[in-house]
Amino acid sequence: MSASQSRKFAGYLMLLALVISGCSLNGSMNHATSQAKLESYLSQQSQTAEDNIIASFDLYQYLLDRGAVDIWRIQDSNPKDADVAVRFKNDIVAIFYFSNEVGKGSKYGKLMGISVFAAEPDYRPESWDPSATIMKSSSRSEWSRWFNTTSPDDFVNDTRYKEKNEVDHFYSVSPNKIFYTINSAGKTVLVSVPQYFGAGFEATVGRYLQLSEPSFIVDPLDGTNIGGETN
Incomplete structure (x- = not known):
């Protein structure tokens, strides 16, 4: 390899390294920005965490500000579970699944997963x-x-x-008539989300909210790097 070719090859490697580094940095910055957005919805922050709860989180307002037009509970066969449906402006629906079964010593129902799909405006089940x-x-x-x-x-x-x-750590969801579960004693208890919820929401549900007319036939983000499991 000539000296000229060596310089060109070295320059190519340097450019490639910068591109990879930039992608990694952008990913980290996006996660940080997502978490920063969530910070404005926190209150009663404390470092003395009972059940690893470090703040109260106004999830209801957070979802409204992200474009939610309807939020309601769907009755689950297990009273210790809570399914909360959220409809967004572009016909995307996200079902938040909370459970009080996991970590039975916990005082809070925990967010276990989110299911995302598209639905017509009249699709509003109140029970499974x-x-x-x-x-x-x-x-x-x-x-x-x-x-x-x-x-x-x-x-x-x-x-x-x-x-x-x-x-x-976790954030307890600010109490209202939607976000709660029932514990083993039959009492109403609060639910919680993990402290990385902001970054996770943007990486999952947030990407579907960017679609103007999501398909009802095929997952519009199938084949991308969004993760999750499609059904």
Whole structure:
């Protein structure tokens, strides 16, 4: 290889390194920005964490500000579970699944996963039991995608997120008539989301909210790097 070719090759390697470094930096900055957006919805922050709860989080307002037009509970067969549906302006629906079964000593129901799909405006089930609610004739998409929210690397779609960030704490969701579960004693208890919720939401649901007319036939983000499991 001539001296000229060597210089060109070295320059190419340097450019490639800068591109890779830039992509990594942008990813980290996006995660940080997502978390910063969430910070403005926190209150009663404390370092003395009971059940690893370090702040109260106004999830309801957070979702409204992200474009939610309807938020409601869907009755689950297990009272310890809570399914909260959120419809957004572009016909995307996200179902937040909370459970009080995991970590039975906990005082809080925990966010276990989020299911995303598209649905017509009249699609508004109040129970998963068809005999419990008379539903309007409406349809939802043939596809749905499930995101596991208990694993930070999976939820944020970054295999090194846990290595680079604090992930062991939670935010209790500000109490209202929607976000709650029932514990083993039959009492109403609050629910919580992981502290990496902001970054995870942007990496999952947030990407669907960028679509103007999501398909009802195929997952519009299938084949991308969004992660999760499609059905």
